[in-house]
Amino acid sequence: MTDGPIKDMPRKGNYHHGELREALIAAARQLVIERGAEHFSLADACRVAGVSTAAPYRHFRDKDEILEEIAARGFDLMAQRSMEAVMAHGPGSIEGIIAMGLAYVRFATQETAIFRLMFGQNPTLKEAVAVRDQGHACFSGVIAQVEAYCARHGVEGDARVIAVKLWTFVHGAACLVIDGEYDVVAPGLDVTAMITAAAPGLLRG
Amino acid sequence: MTDGPIKDMPRKGNYHHGELREALIAAARQLVIERGAEHFSLADACRVAGVSTAAPYRHFRDKDEILEEIAARGFDLMAQRSMEAVMAHGPGSIEGIIAMGLAYVRFATQETAIFRLMFGQNPTLKEAVAVRDQGHACFSGVIAQVEAYCARHGVEGDARVIAVKLWTFVHGAACLVIDGEYDVVAPGLDVTAMITAAAPGLLRG
DNA sequence: AACTTATGTTAGCATCACTAACTTGGCAAG
DNA sequence: CTTGCCAAGTTAGTGATGCTAACATAAGTT
DSSP states (O other), X not given: OOSOOOSSSOOOSOSSOSSHHHHXXXXXXXXXXXXXXXXXXXXXXXXXXXXXXTGGGGTOSSHHXXXXXXXXXXXXXXXXXXXXXXXXXXXTSHHHHHHHHHHHHHHHHHTHHHHHHHTTSSHHHHTSHHHHHXXXXXXXXXXXXXXXXXXXXXXXXXXXXXXXXXXXXXXXXXXXXXXXXXXXXXXXXXXXXXXXXXXXXXXXX | OOSOOOSSSXXXXXXXXXXXXXXXXXXXXXXXXXXXXXXXXXXXXHHHHTSOTTGGGGTOSSHHHHHHHHHHHHHHHHHHHHHHHHHHHOTTSHHHHHHHHHHHHHHHHHTHHHHHHHTTSSHHHHTSHHHHHHHHHHHHHHHHHHHHHHHHHTOOSOHHHHHHHHHHHHHXXXXXXXXXXXXXXXXXXXXXXXXXXXXXXHHOO
8 A cells, every 4th residue: 555545535645644633523523414423433534534543542532522522613613603693683682682593593404413412412522621611602602692682672680591591492493493393293383483583572581 | 151141130031031122121221311322232231131132133123223112202201291290280271381391391301311312312213203203292292281271361373383482492491401501601590480480471472 | 743933042244442562754953 | 964752643453332144942833
């Protein structure tokens, strides 16, 4: 085997890959998206990256650490999408808050496998500091927006509690949409309309 | 190895177990509860039941079919708990509706691993007819109760949509509680109080 | 008593996560 | 330039797993 790897993600002909860590994360992320986290094998990611199955252990503690990284970045992306959504409608406005909620559900439907990885799948994942920190940062942003809304519109009651109520509803919607539960129980349900309609009520103290 | 299995769940000395299917389901369920569905191995269930690792394939298509059975029975148990909760407070009453919601969250916290198995974990699980059917039956019961409430209290609007809204909120709460998300973002949050407070608003058309 | 069938067993395969021991090659010190 | 270090690859191997094939046993039917 004198010539480099034949297919997939060829390295530059070097013995040393150079950016294996990032390459493995990219490959793993793609495989998780394609097959779901529970059907993801580290060995497959190695084949895609064009390295031996022992190579990842120079960069990651174990298989879970790769998934942790992907989950943490998922929260990062989610925070980004949420912020884009509020900003488009003006921070502190109810339209902004609703847009944020819709962005949450949209993230779940577009990045379903990542969303599943981020929430609940593997309980040990959530204990990783990186995941917890990014998750915390993501929701702190959401809560800050709701607090801004409450302050501006003179809503009495704990803004944090109101934010959590809204988040709870939106998270429930996201989970049930991607699990296809609505299709079974209430086929044809317009989730966007439901959230838009429910938001004002939830925002009242 | 002339003497029978030494420990765990010994059979009655017979070559044929007699009730292997149920014994395996019981063992698997217990292991899922103890270690979580993603760390559950069929081989372990076999050891607990005291049979060879090939034995399950006389009763189940594959590993997933055991999990399907457990998930389906989970929905069954959930429906039972929900119904008990409403009935205790009188069907059609708002107390009954709230009790049902609280029972939902309680189920999630008490049977966390089963709840996780029932929702989202393995997308292929949800496609199993048994799981879909039991899930449908479970939520149909919930929706029927909300419809009864709406009819009795003259709430305008589609009762089914209202039921779905309520379900969405409660499901979100259940997921976030078991994932420990509330602890991170809003430590000390009283989930029961939150649901009780939010229910009337969600029940208005 | 002989046949059939359901339900067990052993043996074995391919895959996987992970480890140990060796190899490579880039870089810094002399 | 050479030397030697060491980060980051490799090969080879272990034990566990899901699942299959071929065989064995018991229990009922004819």
